[in-house]
Amino acid sequence: MKNTMIYKLIQNDTLGRYVLAALFALTVLVPLSNILMPEGSFLHVPTYTMTLIGKYLCYALLALALDLVWGYCGILSLGHGAFFALGGYAMGMYLMRQIGDRGMYGNAELPDFMVFLNWQELPWYWMGFDNFGFAMLMVLLVPGLLAFVFGWLAFRSRVTGVYLSIITQAMTYALMQAFFLNDFGFGGNNGLTDFKDILGFDIQANATRITLFMLSGGAVICAYLLCRFITTSKFGRVLVSIRDAESRSRFLGYRVEHYKLFVFVLSAVLAGIAGALFVPQVGIINPGEFNPVNSIEIVIWVALGGRGTLYGAVIGAVVVNYVKSFYTGAMPEMWLFMLGGIFVVSTIYANAGVIVGVILSVVASSFYMLLCKLFGMDINGFVMLIFALVSLYGCAKYFDNLVAWLKPKLLALGFVEKLLASKAQAVTEEAK
Numbered sequence: 001m002k003n004t005m006i007y008k009l010i011q012n013d014t015l016g017r018y019v020l021a022a023l024f025a026l027t028v029l030v031p032l033s034n035i036l037m038p039e040g041s042f043l044h045v046p047t048y049t050m051t052l053i054g055k056y057l058c059y060a061l062l063a064l065a066l067d068l069v070w071g072y073c074g075i076l077s078l079g080h081g082a083f084f085a086l087g088g089y090a091m092g093m094y095l096m097r098q099i100g101d102r103g104m105y106g107n108a109e110l111p112d113f114m115v116f117l118n119w120q121e122l123p124w125y126w127m128g129f130d131n132f133g134f135a136m137l138m139v140l141l142v143p144g145l146l147a148f149v150f151g152w153l154a155f156r157s158r159v160t161g162v163y164l165s166i167i168t169q170a171m172t173y174a175l176m177q178a179f180f181l182n183d184f185g186f187g188g189n190n191g192l193t194d195f196k197d198i199l200g201f202d203i204q205a206n207a208t209r210i211t212l213f214m215l216s217g218g219a220v221i222c223a224y225l226l227c228r229f230i231t232t233s234k235f236g237r238v239l240v241s242i243r244d245a246e247s248r249s250r251f252l253g254y255r256v257e258h259y260k261l262f263v264f265v266l267s268a269v270l271a272g273i274a275g276a277l278f279v280p281q282v283g284i285i286n287p288g289e290f291n292p293v294n295s296i297e298i299v300i301w302v303a304l305g306g307r308g309t310l311y312g313a314v315i316g317a318v319v320v321n322y323v324k325s326f327y328t329g330a331m332p333e334m335w336l337f338m339l340g341g342i343f344v345v346s347t348i349y350a351n352a353g354v355i356v357g358v359i360l361s362v363v364a365s366s367f368y369m370l371l372c373k374l375f376g377m378d379i380n381g382f383v384m385l386i387f388a389l390v391s392l393y394g395c396a397k398y399f400d401n402l403v404a405w406l407k408p409k410l411l412a413l414g415f416v417e418k419l420l421a422s423k424a425q426a427v428t429e430e431a432k
Helices: 005-010 014-036 047-073 080-097 112-116 132-156 161-180 206-231 234-244 246-251 256-282 292-305 311-330 332-348 354-375 379-413 415-431
Strands: none
Touching: 005 014, 005 206, 014 047, 014 206, 014 311, 047 080, 047 206, 047 234, 047 256, 047 292, 047 311, 080 132, 080 161, 080 256, 080 292, 132 161, 132 256, 161 292, 206 234, 206 256, 206 311, 234 246, 234 256, 246 256, 292 311, 311 332
């Protein structure tokens, strides 16, 4: 066991082992609970909940993809939502072709939205999507090809930092606008939906849902191990050197653009796989998935979980989306306040690990909701008071950090000695 590749990958990754064990347990136990436990049992996991967890796992895979390029190579991409959506559209096109004559208009060749728009024939770029293998190839190829072309142009031109982030966001926004057009051939504003089956199996059947859930869990585990393999290799150490000192890495003879291009394309492919697993579980894909806000949320998941850790990306994606689902149902008007509280607390406890901050903020916000329910307190006023106190504490904490940072620099410049000398002189003069 100790000589296996998997053991070598995770032997120095304590938290990663726990996350992988939790993912494996989740992938196995949730379907078993859904099948074996009676519906009235406390241990029974309903199909809806299982599908919801499956969606979180897809988000975890997407967060892993971003952490690979941002956490280890320093590429802050605000366009990973585009790769996710393209993988989802490739899967959606396959699922639409499987509907056949069971659609509203009974046309075996054209999807319903094309019949509604009076399209006479299937566009050339829809050809082949009736074949599952071809569709899965497109899930990998389309995001990967877009990332390759974009990355080749950007990295060769040495576009980095905030400029690269803005360009990736512009790319996502341009794709969103294009996919909103009815003439583009992807369903316009409504997107692709009303899926019937996948590989001949009813997509709404419980067995199909279980299979998709287990595939999502397995994909996250495999992606984690792949990313761990890359980041712990010599290639990964070069990536970290590029992140920390790109110019020095280039001067040492490394072809920086090649390293960045490879990891960027691989990350896009992982995001596309996440999108392909996401679509059959939620039952729809539309241009809203290209929204730049979604790409920014992915960055938030990774930042809160802790970038450059891999396991932090998984935890951040699952925790934030779980909290979002819970509070948008329990107190929809307060979700943004809760999200802000997570950011503040995570920042305050950054020295103890951002994950600790996320967990503490979730516990604190849950306790807050319980207090409001029990004592009938004014929710808005109470939240504003708590967040104000937490923010003041955070400012005070960072003021101390600022003083600690400035003190040695002031000492080096002699400012402190001069200040003390002038103060001593003033005291002496007063004494006289």
